[in-house]
Amino acid sequence: MGTTEVDFEGPVGASMAEFSDEYMTYVEGHLDEDLAHVPDRILAILRSMESLTQGFVIDQLQHSLQTATRAERGGADLDMIVASLCHDIGKTLSNANHPAIAAEMIRPWVSPEAYWVVKVHQDFQGKHYYARMGLDPMMRSKHKDNPAFALAAQFADEWDQTAFDPDYDTLPLAHFEPMVREVFSRKPRRGN
């Protein structure tokens, strides 16, 4: 059990060191086929956030949708709208490090600016609650020289920290689905 049939003609090998060039080409073809499922996987992760409430009045799917709705209405570009929708998907694994988890998950498909905003969003969000935790509310100042500083500030101040309002006219996931499909159907980029 746990093995799958492969239609590759020839010896496969049991370790990566033994794989032939022909077999590696075959595997890479399958990796590309697998990418077709990424938009559905992102949508499934977002839907799963409905069960993530964390003590807030609205669940984390609604928080994500409301952040993306505010971003769209605030004039964000496609990458930033989708990044806003996905900025907290790291919470499906862990609240600790969730910005970095989410940022790396979306990184191959979104603009470098959108990736960075998600990665550092807690440093910017801190302005609105870090003082109550004895932390520096202006943690964001360490990023002051980044060209996307103003975008990250707008994301945190206008779109994310405000997105806990149960009475806000939040757009449904169906509205964002074509955007998710467009962005996550791009050819993924490798970044270091």
Ligand SMILES: [Fe+2]
């Ligand atoms: Fe958030």
